[in-house]
Amino acid sequence: MIEVAPASALPASELQPTFDHYRALVEPTLARATRGREPRRHLYDLIDGHMVRSGKAFRPSLCIATAEAFGCLAERTIPTAAALEMLHNAFLVHDDIEDGSETRRNRATLYREHGIPLAVNAGDGMQAMTLRILKANLEILGPDLSWRLMEEFDHLLLESIEGQAMELGWIHDNNCELDESDYLQMVLKKTCWYSFIHPCRMGALIARGTSLDVRRFDRFGYLLGAAFQIQDDGLNLTGAREKYGKEIGGDIAEGKRTLMLIHLMRRVTVAERGQIREILGKDRQRRTPDEIDWILALMRQHGSVDFARAAGRDLARAAGREFDTAFGDAPDGRAKAFLRAVVAHTIAREA
Amino acid sequence: MIEVAPASALPASELQPTFDHYRALVEPTLARATRGREPRRHLYDLIDGHMVRSGKAFRPSLCIATAEAFGCLAERTIPTAAALEMLHNAFLVHDDIEDGSETRRNRATLYREHGIPLAVNAGDGMQAMTLRILKANLEILGPDLSWRLMEEFDHLLLESIEGQAMELGWIHDNNCELDESDYLQMVLKKTCWYSFIHPCRMGALIARGTSLDVRRFDRFGYLLGAAFQIQDDGLNLTGAREKYGKEIGGDIAEGKRTLMLIHLMRRVTVAERGQIREILGKDRQRRTPDEIDWILALMRQHGSVDFARAAGRDLARAAGREFDTAFGDAPDGRAKAFLRAVVAHTIAREA
Numbered sequence: 001m002i003e004v005a006p007a008s009a010l011p012a013s014e015l016q017p018t019f020d021h022y023r024a025l026v027e028p029t030l031a032r033a034t035r036g037r038e039p040r041r042h043l044y045d046l047i048d049g050h051m052v053r054s055g056k057a058f059r060p061s062l063c064i065a066t067a068e069a070f071g072c073l074a075e076r077t078i079p080t081a082a083a084l085e086m087l088h089n090a091f092l093v094h095d096d097i098e099d100g101s102e103t104r105r106n107r108a109t110l111y112r113e114h115g116i117p118l119a120v121n122a123g124d125g126m127q128a129m130t131l132r133i134l135k136a137n138l139e140i141l142g143p144d145l146s147w148r149l150m151e152e153f154d155h156l157l158l159e160s161i162e163g164q165a166m167e168l169g170w171i172h173d174n175n176c177e178l179d180e181s182d183y184l185q186m187v188l189k190k191t192c193w194y195s196f197i198h199p200c201r202m203g204a205l206i207a208r209g210t211s212l213d214v215r216r217f218d219r220f221g222y223l224l225g226a227a228f229q230i231q232d233d234g235l236n237l238t239g240a241r242e243k244y245g246k247e248i249g250g251d252i253a254e255g256k257r258t259l260m261l262i263h264l265m266r267r268v269t270v271a272e273r274g275q276i277r278e279i280l281g282k283d284r285q286r287r288t289p290d291e292i293d294w295i296l297a298l299m300r301q302h303g304s305v306d307f308a309r310a311a312g313r314d315l316a317r318a319a320g321r322e323f324d325t326a327f328g329d330a331p332d333g334r335a336k337a338f339l340r341a342v343v344a345h346t347i348a349r350e351a
Numbered sequence: 352m353i354e355v356a357p358a359s360a361l362p363a364s365e366l367q368p369t370f371d372h373y374r375a376l377v378e379p380t381l382a383r384a385t386r387g388r389e390p391r392r393h394l395y396d397l398i399d400g401h402m403v404r405s406g407k408a409f410r411p412s413l414c415i416a417t418a419e420a421f422g423c424l425a426e427r428t429i430p431t432a433a434a435l436e437m438l439h440n441a442f443l444v445h446d447d448i449e450d451g452s453e454t455r456r457n458r459a460t461l462y463r464e465h466g467i468p469l470a471v472n473a474g475d476g477m478q479a480m481t482l483r484i485l486k487a488n489l490e491i492l493g494p495d496l497s498w499r500l501m502e503e504f505d506h507l508l509l510e511s512i513e514g515q516a517m518e519l520g521w522i523h524d525n526n527c528e529l530d531e532s533d534y535l536q537m538v539l540k541k542t543c544w545y546s547f548i549h550p551c552r553m554g555a556l557i558a559r560g561t562s563l564d565v566r567r568f569d570r571f572g573y574l575l576g577a578a579f580q581i582q583d584d585g586l587n588l589t590g591a592r593e594k595y596g597k598e599i600g601g602d603i604a605e606g607k608r609t610l611m612l613i614h615l616m617r618r619v620t621v622a623e624r625g626q627i628r629e630i631l632g633k634d635r636q637r638r639t640p641d642e643i644d645w646i647l648a649l650m651r652q653h654g655s656v657d658f659a660r661a662a663g664r665d666l667a668r669a670a671g672r673e674f675d676t677a678f679g680d681a682p683d684g685r686a687k688a689f690l691r692a693v694v695a696h697t698i699a700r701e702a
Contacts, residue, residue: 042523043513098468099468116448117448117519121512131501132509166393168469169394
């Protein structure tokens with residue numbers, strides 16, 4: 001993958017094939033993790049069934065591309081990159097239970113198909129698999145770097161779980177007093193660390209060793225991650241169901257405190273605010289499609305969707321400006337061009 | 352703790368004070384793990400609230416006593432022993448969700464108090480805390496032994512989750528075709544590895560280093576663990592509620608495939624068998640107290656409770672005979688006398 005290329009972004013048409021290429025690198029490791037293990041029907045079949053419907057392997061791609069950009073062979077990153085993908089999917093299984101989500105990747109969520117008990121346990125199994133996959137680092141990278149990567153995993157695990165607790169707590173309390181900075185703190189913790197910052201940090205650590213100051217990636221990953229999350233929240237409201245793979249408007253049904261909702265709550269009348277609060281305070285099953293459509297219409301009317309769209313674009317642009325802090329000293333090449341294209345795509349992405 | 356003492360078991364009166372002593376050794380580490388972290392209300396308060404109601408710290412005690420028996424200072428074991436206690440409690444939080452258990456330690460279970468979403472996430476947080484606590488091993492024990500202990504954790508995690516999948520799968524499928532060996536395999540995986548075998552193995556590894564063949568503890572821990580689990584299942588049916596801390600008959604309400612139930616299913620008439628199967632196949636909420644009492648009465652009538660009691664005692668005696676394989680070359684002393692007393696207490700325990 002490390003070829004000389006112009007100091008520019010990959011063309012958009014090569015983005016997906018490059019994701020596919022990176023995904024193919026981690027897939028054998030993911031498949032091997034569960035192969036031959038028992039019990040199949042109530043554990044490993046659930047895990048495999050979830051993993052084969054996996055997405056574009058964003059986190060492994062970010063990790064491997066970063067390592068390559070800093071001159072490292074992809075092979076050295078495989079256990080770490082595969083573990084990131086396994087952990088992401090473990091999070092999804094538990095998140096869907098916690099959020100009461102009905103569909104994922106155009107199928108019933110795991111807990112809806114198999115029940116909460118088996119799904120909670122399968123998610124635990126996937127978290128345990130993550131640790132098992134990481135064990136292979138010892139042989140490839142030696143004990144010092146392997147431990148350092150374990151510390152990165154430790155940090156991303158707790159940050160993600162704390163961020164998830166923030167979001168779930170807001171829903172649990174029907175908290176309607178949030179502002180943008182609450183939202184951004186939650187997204188940093190829940191999404192940015194594990195999906196953006198740590199994949200880059202880990203890739204760079206594998207390439208450059210434990211002496212590297214990994215904080216150079218923190219602002220870049222935070223800004224890009226927040227942009228992504230806000231765009232994703234927008235797609236949840238306005239996207240095409242087949243492409244998105246989840247229920248449209250599902251975030252409103254789940255009571256999620258998105259940037260759009262936070263914006264809206266400060267624009268509506270006191271009476272409307274009370275009505276929204278009441279709808280959000282209901283059990284999910286008791287929220288009607290009409291109520292969800294009404295909130296969505298208010299969001300359009302008060303410019304909340306446009307506001308979030310603009311905020312996402314601003315954050316993506318800011319991430320673009322941080323690119324050189326993070327990757328400036330990496331030689332130009334295909335991997336760096338891929339990373340640049342990810343940022344460019346995010347700036348151009350329509351939420 | 353390492354004093355010269357006769358080659359006998361500690362007197363029963365000193366068993367609980369010794370557990371208390373070992374628990375006091377790990378408590379500061381457990382308290383420190385969550386101190387100062389946020390968010391409190393929806394994550395760390397839940398974890399702390401669960402941990403302060405903790406039991407007798409059986410697993411840490413087994414780990415520390417084994418290390419001491421092999422001549423090691425307790426201090427070297429603290430992160431490992433504390434991690435075992437944290438992980439055990441993480442399992443309990445998810446198990447209670449998976450089993451639909453209503454009470455634990457004479458209080459509502461965590462998910463009943465705070466809802467499934469926050470409880471699933473808190474259990475994930477406790478699993479992540481386990482990893483964080485283990486990090487401290489690196490400084491105390493160096494990278495080789497720390498990695499070896501991480502491998503022990505990796506093994507115990509997956510075994511426990513696979514065992515849990517077996518048990519949940521039987522309930523999910525309303526499987527009524529099980530025999531004793533299915534039950535024992537499930538208990539080995541779900542209980543014995545993490546609660547008995549690995550605590551001993553880890554303590555011995557810390558004392559003797561990575562060259563020790565830890566398999567010497569496997570039979571001892573399996574037999575003692577199976578004895579404990581069968582006795583615990585018996586207490587669930589016949590114990591005093593205050594002492595036991597959970598609903599009496601709760602295992603029947605949860606559809607658990609205990610040794611008593613498996614024994615019973617082979618003794619009853621075809622008609623009764625059909626009725627039991629029907630009761631077990633219902634949603635938990637739809638099983639009536641009368642139905643549970645009827646099954647319990649059948650168990651007494653057909654000797655299923657006595658059968659399990661005898662099986663538990665036989666297994667405990669067999670564990671006693673394995674004691675010397677596991678601990679024979681450990682010098683006599685207070686720690687070894689404690690371990691011997693744990694076995695003696697199990698043999699004498701009334702289920």
